[in-house]
Amino acid sequence: MSSVKEKEEVLKREEEKDGSDDLFFSTQQVIKEALTKLGYRDEVFELLKEPIRMLTVRIPVKMDNGSIQIFTGFRSQHNDAVGPTKGGVRFHPEVTEEEVKALSIWMTLKCGITNLPYGGGKGGIICDPRKMSFGELERLSRGYVRAVSQIVGPTKDIPAPDVYTNSQIMAWMMDEYSRLREFDSPGFITGKPIVLGGSHGRETATARGVAICIAEALKTKNLRLQDARIVVQGFGNAGSFLAKFMHDAGAKVVGISDVHGGLYDPNGLDIPYLLDRRDSFGMISQLFQNTISNEELLELDCDILVPAAVSNQITAQNAHRIKASIIVEAANGPTTMEATNILTERGILLVPDILASAGGVTVSYFEWVQNNQGYYWSEEEVYGKLQRVMIDSFETVFETAQAHQVNMRMAAYMIGIRKTAEAARFRGWI
Template sequence: MGTTDGDGKKQEMLNLLTSTQIVIHDALNKLGYNEEMYHLLAEPIRTFCVRIPVRMDDGSTKVFSGFRSQHNDAVGPTMGGVRFHPQINADEIKALSMWMSLKCGIADLPFGGGKGGIICNPRTMSFGELERLSRGYVRSISQIVGSVKDIPAPDMYTNSQIMAWMLDEYSSLRQNDSPGFITGKPLVLGGSEGREKAGAKGVTICIEEAAKKRGIQLKGARVIIQGFGNAGGYIAKFLHDSGAIIVGISDVYGAVYHPDGLDINYLLDRRDSFGTVTTLFEGAITNQELLERDCDILVPAAVSNQITAENAGSIKARIVVEAANGPTTLEATKILTERGILLVPDVLAGAGGVTVSYFEWVQNNQGYYWTEEEIAVKLRERLVKSFNDVYDLAESRNISMRLAAYMVGVRKMAEASLLRGWV
């Protein structure tokens, strides 16, 4: 396994899979594991590529490519979302399944990481086409998923309705299996209170804890959120309700910034189903310009590789909390850490969704359901502990929060693999 040679441009070109492997390698080295353990964990144990024929509304048949990756099941079944997106590929799905393993380890969940996806553009597909695609995907992976094998969940451009279609299709194929086969379901089909907002709630908890560590009062703190979709919108709402001032938001078309704060309730009322809202405003700026505007807390909640070696030196926030997957490159992580900016990595900040998916799975298995208040308390307790585990390790070892998070995340998985005799 090669490491970076200090050339920033080379580092910036690394894809998500390679950059994930680099940090896992560093984390295992810090924990004292040998190269054999790295070679076991550097790739998923299984990655499936499937082809899904779908009858379109115009009568034609279109064949879609899909994936399901299972990183490591030494601790327990794998778990992770299914995303619909036109630009995903096998390497991205592999990397995301590895991140799910890390999130499960950080939150101390009895799972390994899984991830799935279909190359499609849901914006251009009808309701019926999405249903047929969802059912076709489940038929193609039904042999390798299940409540004690691999548990799917919502992800980018998938929601509780798509999970309901997938559950129904799976139930017709595997009639004796538990509704815990899939999470993120509607409540009436065995879903959990709090699941829809869990990802954003987890990010918000990490923001609150990071602010405490930096002596920042959340009430009155100026926050920029890049991305105003499901996660970004809920994060904005939670922080606004806590007294924070949201000074900037963005969507795929641009960004809006106002130093005195934005009317978040107005924006939430007017955004469309894909989180688009900036087209309502004149004088919008670019997403990249927004990242460099003045604020206390910056929350990248859009896409990967937004903070790079080129702009990391211009970030004015004191805290950066990654709500998106991989928004900060490894070279930028180094720059931000050296500048004293507290960077809360995606594998920690993004653990809320999988944690409540775990709660849903537990409730399905025991046939007893918790209230939204009970879910909120359990989520906060688990994520506050996870945050402090990572923060304390970073401080004691004088390393970045990202490396500390990977060390916490990989430790349980490596130990379980060792005890099983896999290495």
Template sequence: MGANQPPLSEGVLESTQKVVHEALERLGYGEGYFELLKEPLRLLTVRIPVRMDDGQVKVFTGYRAQHTDAVGPTKGGIRFHPSVTAEEVSALSLWMTLKCGIFDLPYGGGKGGIICDPRTMSLGEVERLARGYVRAISQIVGPNKDIPAPDVYTNAQIMAWMLDEYSRIREYDSPGFITGKPLVLGGSQGREKATSFGVAISIREAAKLQGLNIQGLKVCIQGFGNVGSHLAEILDQWGATIVGISDVHGGIFDEKGLDVPYLLDRRDSFGSVTNLFSKRLSNAEFLMQPCDVLVPAALENQITNENVGDIRAKMIVEAANGPTSLEASEKLHERGVLVVPDVLANAGGVTVSYFEWVQNNQGYYWTEEEVNRKLEDKMVEAVHKVLNMAKSRSITPRLAAYMVGVQKYAEASRLRGWV
């Protein structure tokens, strides 16, 4: 299923709002704009009764947040996780707005979730829950209203069930209602590796702006799930040297480089491979290893005030959401360590979701090469725009990304007369 990104902590949510506030201030937008954009425009809470396999009816709580529709429909994933909260989906919808703004996509941010643990449910129970959720939110979603997608513990099969339920309600087929679908139901080529490909391009372009070549670049990747494993594969093919990878069991490091095809071949379905090695580093030790690029591709809050002094990477590229605390990020910036923020580096997924929606709307589908070329164009443009702004204004790349990300929503809100 989707990347197993755990729930966000409250500190991450508050720090996101703090940077949005500063970004709007620097752009010359007053307090009213922050009040409008700090929380979602709409937050729907639904209760979904599901008949379980044992005959009992269990009622689940779900949410759908729509952050802003100032420039078009909202867009964002649906997660099935026991720790989903209204606050979490609200904050994630704000992050989605920033990503869509940075990549100039015609959306505002959205996010949804259901409080459940699909790992303890049968496939039939998950299907009934997915269909019930669509019935509950059907009035506020649609290809020109709000377009869902996969997220934590949801996948292409769940999107297919949701599409089928929505089509039954509407009594016509509407593939553009949801993205991350199977290819045969209107999915896009290139979707599976989109986030990893986007992170790889971010690394290449950020290195280029620092006068470094991707070939021979020493990279450590924390997390060997869908994003981390595909990223290792792409960078290895491009000539980078993968010197370290880690998973839930620990990390392995070799400054001469790891055998990536071997590791990919031995990786199990949970993204674990280091358990095959007797000599493993702890997660704390792994983050301290010397490398050109450290890619946190697993959990949030990995680099904090406590361990930032031990970080020996020259560049950090955030493939996970919120892996570096705001304070740690600023300290790294002061030390001359470039931090490419999550809202820039890991937005390949939403960008290819946008491409899927475009293909659905026009009924004409692109090859994987075309999708990758269009994604590369978007990533290169965004990375250069953000990092050049950070350099010219002497600000952190995170603040620059938020300034680029929030500007069009503030301006659209002004022109619509909302503020």
């Protein structure tokens, strides 16, 4: 029976790998085009097309029933020419090596766009935290830190929360790292609880960054937020906070969804009511009878569409049916390159993920700075600093797109990769 299960797992991994390979390959292709437009030689692409370091680990965890389960984890460090690498750790059953590698490259780009002193990193563990107990998650979190401890640290590689991880998991990881090093190391990881050196504003940072980008995008089209109809695909951390911010600002959130389906009301949904009833994984649609599919949700009549769920949601197959005039990507890779080109030709403004979702790493940087100096900022200070970074970043990307006559995704890649390329050049690597 176990051998059959193992074969099924292998087949499932292979199916998932195909999509991850496409994601990684498409990321490489855009980087190559961006470097070419910037005038860099081929060896720069050869350096930056792959992570400089990729670690695969096997983590034995004692489960509540007494059995030992072996989990596979990854840590990718794309490039540390600028400084230590930085990036989240995701717990998800569909994590793959190729996905983690691609996401570490995107983190390099985000840090370049926001001018942070980091290279990109990313981690992940193949698991389903929704089916694990609190104790099992703690043992897995600590086991991951033990497995990667030689290549991470406050001056090497700083992890953070990501899909299905949170401040509690970051606290366990920080505690385990501090035990291994035998001194308190709050700067090892960000996204921690406030009482353990976390920063005000970290939990909502990604959503706030997206909200700032929405406000800036509306300005380019002379639209008001209070008149906007918004659809948010995904009701997890980023999607739910964003829906609340938009609702509180007076916009009309007409559609939201989770993995099971979506809710739609042309007059605007009662977001506070939905937030009170969502579970910790962002599930809400199962409580309602009249739902729509995620595919239908993407094609709703609206002004702003925010994909805040998973990758490859807007493709060449449905891009021509998108009715929004502005798309702001809160998820990683929700729009394929073919769809990006179609949307651009249709005059739809697309704010790419590596810009729109950079609020998370920006406030993570603020947390790291506060940990290093032992002085902590108020919530208002954090929000003020985040707003300045995001507005400056948006304006730089938008102006670059206009100057080079490219879409905002290509402009963001050009800005994001230039800093690392220049740092590698000055170091004498290329």
